[in-house]
Amino acid sequence: xxxxxxxxxxxxxxxxxxxxxxxxxxxxxxxxxxxxxxxxxxxxxxxxxxxxxxxxxxxxxxxxxxxxxxxxxxxxxxxxxxxxxxxxxxxxxxxxxxxxxxxxxxxxxxxxxxxxxxxxxxxxxxxxxxxxxxxxxxxxxxxxxxxxxxxxxxxxxxxxxxxxxxxxxxxxxxxxxxxxxxxxxxxxxxxxxxxxxxxxxxxxxxxxxxxxxxxxxxxxxxxxxxxxxxxxxxxxxxxxxxxxxxxxxxxxxxxxxxxxxxxxxxxxxxxxxxxxxxxxxxxxxxxxxxxxxxxxxxxxxxxxxxxxxxxxxxxxxxxxxxxxxxxxxxxxxxxxxxx
Amino acid sequence: xxxxxxxxxxxxxxxxxxxxxxxxxxxxxxxxxxxxxxxxxxxxxxxxxxxxxxxxxxxxxxxxxxxxxxxxxxxxxxxxxxxxxxxxxxxxxxxxxxxxxxxxxxxxxxxxxxxxxxxxxxxxxxxxxxxxxxxxxxxxxxxxxxxxxxxxxxxxxxxxxxxxxxxxxxxxxxxxxxxxxxxxxxxxxxxxxxxxxxxxxxxxxxxxxxxxxxxxxxxxxxxxxxxxxxxxxxxxxxxxxxxxxxxxxxxxxxxxxxxxxxxxxxxxxxxxxxxxxxxxxxxxxxxxxxxxxxxxxxxxxxxxxxxxxxxxxxxxxxxxxxxxxxxxxxxxxxxxxxxxxxxxxxxxxxxxxxxxxxxxxxxxxxxx
Numbered sequence: 001x002x003x004x005x006x007x008x009x010x011x012x013x014x015x016x017x018x019x020x021x022x023x024x025x026x027x028x029x030x031x032x033x034x035x036x037x038x039x040x041x042x043x044x045x046x047x048x049x050x051x052x053x054x055x056x057x058x059x060x061x062x063x064x065x066x067x068x069x070x071x072x073x074x075x076x077x078x079x080x081x082x083x084x085x086x087x088x089x090x091x092x093x094x095x096x097x098x099x100x101x102x103x104x105x106x107x108x109x110x111x112x113x114x115x116x117x118x119x120x121x122x123x124x125x126x127x128x129x130x131x132x133x134x135x136x137x138x139x140x141x142x143x144x145x146x147x148x149x150x151x152x153x154x155x156x157x158x159x160x161x162x163x164x165x166x167x168x169x170x171x172x173x174x175x176x177x178x179x180x181x182x183x184x185x186x187x188x189x190x191x192x193x194x195x196x197x198x199x200x201x202x203x204x205x206x207x208x209x210x211x212x213x214x215x216x217x218x219x220x221x222x223x224x225x226x227x228x229x230x231x232x233x234x235x236x237x238x239x240x241x242x243x244x245x246x247x248x249x250x251x252x253x254x255x256x257x258x259x260x261x262x263x264x265x266x267x268x269x270x271x272x273x274x275x276x277x278x279x280x281x282x283x284x285x286x287x288x289x290x291x292x293x294x295x296x297x298x299x300x301x302x303x304x305x306x307x308x309x310x311x312x313x314x315x316x317x318x319x320x321x322x323x324x325x326x327x328x329x330x331x332x333x334x335x336x337x338x339x
Numbered sequence: 340x341x342x343x344x345x346x347x348x349x350x351x352x353x354x355x356x357x358x359x360x361x362x363x364x365x366x367x368x369x370x371x372x373x374x375x376x377x378x379x380x381x382x383x384x385x386x387x388x389x390x391x392x393x394x395x396x397x398x399x400x401x402x403x404x405x406x407x408x409x410x411x412x413x414x415x416x417x418x419x420x421x422x423x424x425x426x427x428x429x430x431x432x433x434x435x436x437x438x439x440x441x442x443x444x445x446x447x448x449x450x451x452x453x454x455x456x457x458x459x460x461x462x463x464x465x466x467x468x469x470x471x472x473x474x475x476x477x478x479x480x481x482x483x484x485x486x487x488x489x490x491x492x493x494x495x496x497x498x499x500x501x502x503x504x505x506x507x508x509x510x511x512x513x514x515x516x517x518x519x520x521x522x523x524x525x526x527x528x529x530x531x532x533x534x535x536x537x538x539x540x541x542x543x544x545x546x547x548x549x550x551x552x553x554x555x556x557x558x559x560x561x562x563x564x565x566x567x568x569x570x571x572x573x574x575x576x577x578x579x580x581x582x583x584x585x586x587x588x589x590x591x592x593x594x595x596x597x598x599x600x601x602x603x604x605x606x607x608x609x610x611x612x613x614x615x616x617x618x619x620x621x622x623x624x625x626x627x628x629x630x631x632x633x634x635x636x637x638x639x640x641x642x643x644x645x646x647x648x649x650x651x652x653x654x655x656x657x658x659x660x661x662x663x664x665x666x667x668x669x670x671x672x673x674x675x676x677x678x679x680x681x682x683x684x685x686x687x688x689x690x691x692x693x694x695x696x697x698x699x700x701x702x703x704x705x706x707x
Contacts (some may be wrong), residue, residue, distance in 0.1 A: 025495075035536060051495060056522075057521050057522055059514075059518040059521065059522070061484070061514060061515055061518055062484055062518035062519070062521065062522050063516070064484075065481065065483075065485060065488065065515060065518070065519070066484050066485075066487050066488035066522050067483025068484065068485045068488055068490065068493045069434075069484065069485040069486060069487055069488020069489035069490070069492065070488040070489070070491065071487060071488075071489070072432075072467070072473065072488065072489050072492070073488070073489050073492030073493065073495075073496070074492070075492055075495070077488075089514075092481065092515075093479060093481065093484070095514075096478050096481065097476075097481055097485070100462075102679055102680070102681070102682055103462065103679050103680050104462040104463050104474060105462075105463050105466065105467060105474055105678055106461060106462070106463065106466070106678075106681075107678070107679035107682070108466040108467055108468060109467055109468075109473075110682055112682075122525050124545070139678055141688075142680055142681065143680075144685075162682060163681055166681045166682050166683055166685075167684035194370075198686065244687065245685050245686045245687035245688070246686075247686070248686075248687075249686075285696070287675060298680075
């Protein structure tokens with residue numbers, strides 16, 4: 001076990017993937033000598049050469065489209081999109097080509113691409129550098145969409161994504177890049193030791209309310225659970241890991257225990273993952289729910305400028321407010337009271 | 340630089356080896372590339388073009404009769420497709436748009452498989468690896484980047500295989516095609532960009548896409564280019580062979596602009612009478628790609644009455660099998676819509692599949 005930041009854990013995952021399979025190639029802007037703008041690929045080009053760790057011309061559609069051709073040829077490309085807001089120029093190649101080629105060809109052509117996207121806010125960045133576009137991709141059949149919240153998951157899930165024969169959009173919570181944690185790099189060496197990347201994980205056990213979170217907000221949800229415990233509340237926190245497919249079984253089991261559900265994400269509310277989870281869980285355990293599921297999300301605005309982002313991002317207080325709501329308790333912060 | 344003007348730009352000049360009257364023309368550079376294409380060999384190119392035209396006409400008729408939802412005719416582009424496809428080595432890999440049915444025929448795709456997409460029985464008609472040709476890309480120009488990636492992969496694998504991207508004049512406006520040229524040049528990819536300038540992007544004339552000959556763009560990306568008479572099967576064969584030779588040798592990408600004309604509609608859904616000047620069409624009819632080979636082969640005494648009858652019989656035979664194959668294409672099974680979305684199990688989709696199977700059983704339908 002080693003103590004690594006989440007960013008370093010991703011780097012060590014990439015290093016292992018490159019070493020284990022010579023069909024793995026990394027592609028992206030500035031990933032070579034610079035080691036990526038977040039240094040996730042630091043040292044990899046030096047050790048594996050420019051043919052395995054390729055600095056790409058500055059065109060996102062080009063990067064993904066070229067990766068499609070390499071996948072046609074049997075390679076396993078790992079593409080780095082520099083920032084969330086820059087994935088849109090590659091949207092067509094991802095949703096119309098990468099996602100559909102296996103289906104279109106009746107299973108003849110595999111698209112084992114991994115598309116790494118640093119995402120989310122909270123780092124005081126400029127426009128196009130703090131977005132959460134995961135719902136677009138979760139909505140697209142043929143893609144798997146995952147995100148990690150700990151260094152261990154970052155390492156393990158990235159290697160699992162690269163080994164997966166389906167395309168995986170891998171969202172990296174950039175404001176947690178510097179979070180440290182223990183990482184066991186041998187966890188995939190023996191089959192069955194690692195949890196599957198599409199299985200959600202109960203991070204904190206509790207009995208009163210379930211909070212479902214993913215990526216950057218898992219830590220915030222844990223903080224909320226700790227704060228709530230001071231008031232004698234027992235909160236269960238579920239880290240989704242996979243956004244497509246959703247591990248509804250794990251959420252359902254939790255909600256059957258707690259009877260109350262709060263879902264939180266940074267992305268805008270309308271049409272977001274929270275709506276999908278609320279609808280699916282209501283469908284599955286309507287009679288077990290004591291209150292309607294509540295969502296704590298970003299607002300339906302463009303991501304605001306850096307000095308206003310604290311008003312946009314779900315924080316501990318907004319999550320606790322939603323906990324009060326599903327408990328049917330008045331909340332001093334919002335003035336909300338049960339009807 | 341491949342050709343031709345002093346500045347290294349291709350200019351307006353077209354490579355031509357067989358004029359519209361069927362006369363062989365001299366060309367110092369390209370003649371040697373088609374030295375073998377005489378007599379029976381040229382006759383077989385002629386036969387390919389006749390069969391491809393016949394398939395195209397037959398498919399158009401099938402659409403009119405309600406057997407196909409749509410068909411993108413290639414009438415007038417037979418030389419561009421057959422000439423380029425017959426230049427390919429078996430291991431070269433093709434990334435086509437939706438109009439390359441003539442190329443697919445030459446790659447060995449079963450004619451009836453050309454119809455699956457347009458009849459709506461599946462999303463693609465063949466396994467790309469069985470004929471080394473990807474299935475049609477409908478999004479304009481997306482496949483050009485795939486060709487570049489495949490070509491770079493060939494180099495990584497240490498083989499001299501080349502990739503060929505087919506696209507039209509309209510596609511040259513797309514970002515992906517321009518990105519593909521940047522990437523191909525950056526990585527010296529063994530790729531051939533084969534642009535069929537058929538003068539139309541649905542109803543938009545080529546002049547709306549390009550103010551200068553399209554082949555002039557490629558040198559700006561660092562890619563040599565050539566303009567060829569796309570209705571001259573010999574010239575197309577020659578320039579494609581040369582471009583592939585460069586790719587196989589490791590000399591990187593080449594851009595070919597085959598100047599041709601789409602004699603029919605973009606697809607069976609549009610109405611060219613609204614936008615095509617009949618005089619322009621008549622002018623191009625005088626440059627028909629098949630008529631000139633026919634005239635040449637008759638003058639050479641290769642296309643005897645006997646040979647002509649043999650070619651006609653072949654076209655009849657292929658067309659009859661094509662038509663019969665169309666109507667015998669199996670209806671997809673209800674639950675087949677769930678197949679091949681993912682390569683590995685997916686809990687969300689598995690759930691929907693089993694729910695739908697249960698529903699179908701409940702109303703007495705056979706699910707599989």
